[in-house]
Amino acid sequence: MSDKIATRVAYGQALAEIGGNENIIVLDADLSGSTKTDSFKKKYPERHFNMGIAESNMMAVAAGLASCGKTVFASTFAMFAAGRAFDQIRNSIGYPHLNVKIGATHAGITVGEDGASHQAIEDIALMRSIPGMTVVSPADAVSANALVKLAAEMYGPVYLRLGRLDVPVVYDAGTKFEIGKGITLKDGKDVTIIANGFMVHKALEAAEKLEAEGISARVIDIHTIKPIDTELIIKAASETGAIVTCEEHNVVGGLGSAVAEVLVKNRPVPVEMVGVEDKFGKSGKPAHLVEMYGLTAENIIEKTKKVLDRK
Amino acid sequence: MDAMVKSQLKRISTQIRKDIITAVSSAGSGHPGGSLSVADILTYLYFKEMNIDPQHPKNPDRDRLVLSKGHCTPGLYATLANRGFFPVEDLKTFRQADSYLEGHPNMDKVPGVDMSTGSLGQGISAAVGMALAGKVDRKDYRVFAILGDGELQEGEVWEAAMAAAHYNLDNLTAFVDYNGLQIDGKITDVMNPEPIADKFRSFGWNAIAINGHDFDEIEKAVEQAKSFKGKPTVIVARTVKGKGVSFMENLASWHGSAPKKEQAEQALKELDDYLAGL
Ligand SMILES: Cc1ncc(C[n+]2csc(CCOP(=O)(O)OP(=O)(O)O)c2C)c(N)n1
Ligand SMILES: [Mg+2]
Numbered sequence: 306m307s308d309k310i311a312t313r314v315a316y317g318q319a320l321a322e323i324g325g326n327e328n329i330i331v332l333d334a335d336l337s338g339s340t341k342t343d344s345f346k347k348k349y350p351e352r353h354f355n356m357g358i359a360e361s362n363m364m365a366v367a368a369g370l371a372s373c374g375k376t377v378f379a380s381t382f383a384m385f386a387a388g389r390a391f392d393q394i395r396n397s398i399g400y401p402h403l404n405v406k407i408g409a410t411h412a413g414i415t416v417g418e419d420g421a422s423h424q425a426i427e428d429i430a431l432m433r434s435i436p437g438m439t440v441v442s443p444a445d446a447v448s449a450n451a452l453v454k455l456a457a458e459m460y461g462p463v464y465l466r467l468g469r470l471d472v473p474v475v476y477d478a479g480t481k482f483e484i485g486k487g488i489t490l491k492d493g494k495d496v497t498i499i500a501n502g503f504m505v506h507k508a509l510e511a512a513e514k515l516e517a518e519g520i521s522a523r524v525i526d527i528h529t530i531k532p533i534d535t536e537l538i539i540k541a542a543s544e545t546g547a548i549v550t551c552e553e554h555n556v557v558g559g560l561g562s563a564v565a566e567v568l569v570k571n572r573p574v575p576v577e578m579v580g581v582e583d584k585f586g587k588s589g590k591p592a593h594l595v596e597m598y599g600l601t602a603e604n605i606i607e608k609t610k611k612v613l614d615r616k
Numbered sequence: 617m618d619a620m621v622k623s624q625l626k627r628i629s630t631q632i633r634k635d636i637i638t639a640v641s642s643a644g645s646g647h648p649g650g651s652l653s654v655a656d657i658l659t660y661l662y663f664k665e666m667n668i669d670p671q672h673p674k675n676p677d678r679d680r681l682v683l684s685k686g687h688c689t690p691g692l693y694a695t696l697a698n699r700g701f702f703p704v705e706d707l708k709t710f711r712q713a714d715s716y717l718e719g720h721p722n723m724d725k726v727p728g729v730d731m732s733t734g735s736l737g738q739g740i741s742a743a744v745g746m747a748l749a750g751k752v753d754r755k756d757y758r759v760f761a762i763l764g765d766g767e768l769q770e771g772e773v774w775e776a777a778m779a780a781a782h783y784n785l786d787n788l789t790a791f792v793d794y795n796g797l798q799i800d801g802k803i804t805d806v807m808n809p810e811p812i813a814d815k816f817r818s819f820g821w822n823a824i825a826i827n828g829h830d831f832d833e834i835e836k837a838v839e840q841a842k843s844f845k846g847k848p849t850v851i852v853a854r855t856v857k858g859k860g861v862s863f864m865e866n867l868a869s870w871h872g873s874a875p876k877k878e879q880a881e882q883a884l885k886e887l888d889d890y891l892a893g894l
Contacts, residue, residue, distance in 0.1 A: 330752065352752065354783070362775035365738040369745020372723070372731060373753070374676060392735050393772075397742055401723050401732040
């Protein structure tokens with residue numbers, strides 16, 4: 306539990322591990338040192354192509370490669386993947402449902418010093434609104450490694466949301482994951498905290514502190530925002546009667562919204578959302594920004610108490 | 617080119633022009649102007665050049681064509697139908713809710729369509745991806761892309777052009793349907809992309825300028841593109857928007873509007889008269 310590894314590092318390692326599959330092609334846009342696709346490039350230079358600082362082109366090139374049977378990983382920062390190249394992802398990859406995996410690193414405010422222009426807090430909202438797109442936001446390096454490999458094995462477009470920051474490892478090596486299936490990390494009966502990305506770790510921390518105050522909180526990692534694990538969410542709502550969502554994304558359109566969509570249609574219970582409160586990020590040390598934007602165990606505890614009052 | 621072959625190609629492209637009119641007038645919408653201007657190029661590629669088999673439209677070794685100017689589905693569909701990919705009769709269902717003939721190309725629904733396009737600028741990138749896959753797999757299929765001249769205003773076209781030259785994609789041949797017009801008028805008035813061939817040359821391409829309605833010139837250019845090693849080739853084909861229908865020629869207003877019933881009848885009659893004279 307003490308190790309800290311960025312999910313982007315796990316992405317690069319996973320690509321290098323599965324790179325023996327000759328069908329895999331990796332594209333990058335002048336960021337292979339940052340997206341960590343350079344670890345694939347070292348082993349398989351003949352199947353790694355730098356497309357230059359031209360993300361829109363890269364996404365549609367990926368579509369063309371995929372139309373010829375390739376499994377393509379196209380990598381850049383989340384901002385320039387989901388943001389800059391939305392039209393290409395939507396029309397050239399999503400609409401024809403091509404086998405392209407978008408390795409979107411540096412998602413969220415934990416990018417840190419580069420500031421708002423590089424901190425995608427809208428990408429999940431954009432990507433999950435594309436029909437047929439699978440959207441994955443792993444909590445740690447163990448799950449990222451596994452989910453990247455699962456993405457490579459399945460057919461169809463996948464958006465992989467990865468972080469720059471070294472984050473705590475929450476899963477034991479060898480844990481089994483399934484795309485579309487959430488994981489209950491801690492049982493509880495009073496409330497359920499649903500998180501993804503590095504907020505899973507914060508949720509566990511909050512749950513532990515709540516326990517000390519006599520509040521029993523269940524913690525679920527919804528690493529796949531789409532297709533979302535409806536069953537697990539409804540069960541949690543039925544059994545605990547209140548939900549708190551936690552994400553490193555705008556509270557508009559992200560995990561909180563996706564969970565709320567499930568609940569309002571199936572099992573309405575009070576929901577509180579922890580996330581970026583509909584404002585842009587800024588420069589700063591990641592740890593400082595996490596405090597400033599309320600992506601903390603303390604805020605989760607506060608929201609949990611609020612949602613319990615509403616029960 | 618053999619005179620017999622040429623007259624056969626003319627016959628086919630005229631039939632395709634007729635089918636363009638039929639498709640667009642049945643739909644009551646669509647893009648006749650740029651479909652008519654590109655009809656001879658499509659005819660040459662699908663009936664003389666490309667290694668394709670309508671019985672096996674997904675054969676991995678086939679040549680590929682990406683209609684980057686995706687709005688010209690009437691031209692592409694009429695060509696594919698006449699080549700045997702699907703019944704010509706189905707063109708009458710173009711753009712209808714219960715038809716597979718989507719307004720813009722859909723590679724999952726329409727046999728023979730190699731890439732879904734419609735958002736301008738993206739098709740050429742996808743063609744670059746196909747050509748790159750061909751190089752990686754050491755296959756000798758060729759990739760053709762067709763761009764509009766207005767489409768050249770999209771920055772992505774030049775991102776793709778840079779990438780194609782950088783990776784020496786000599787298995788890629790792009791046509792520019794140089795009809796001089798886009799929706800709001802002349803390309804030179806809206807946002808001048810000229811000089812087109814020089815721009816591609818400066819991006820590292822082999823560039824050839826031709827008359828896009830002359831089958832001899834199309835053939836010569838395609839042959840030259842195939843034998844040119846180390847660089848992609850662009851064929852800048854001078855064309856007439858609305859070609860073959862007198863009242864549509866050189867008018868931006870026929871870019872995206874369908875002829876009324878009487879207009880369609882007149883267009884078909886003109887094309888029939890031309891056929892009779894061949
Ligand atoms: C990205 C994008 N922007 C705008 C359009 C709308 N649009 C459709 S056709 C067209 C004009 C195209 O002109 P040109 O490329 O010269 O085509 P052609 O003359 O061959 O029909 C425009 C602006 C589009 N399809 N895609
Ligand atoms: Mg034009």
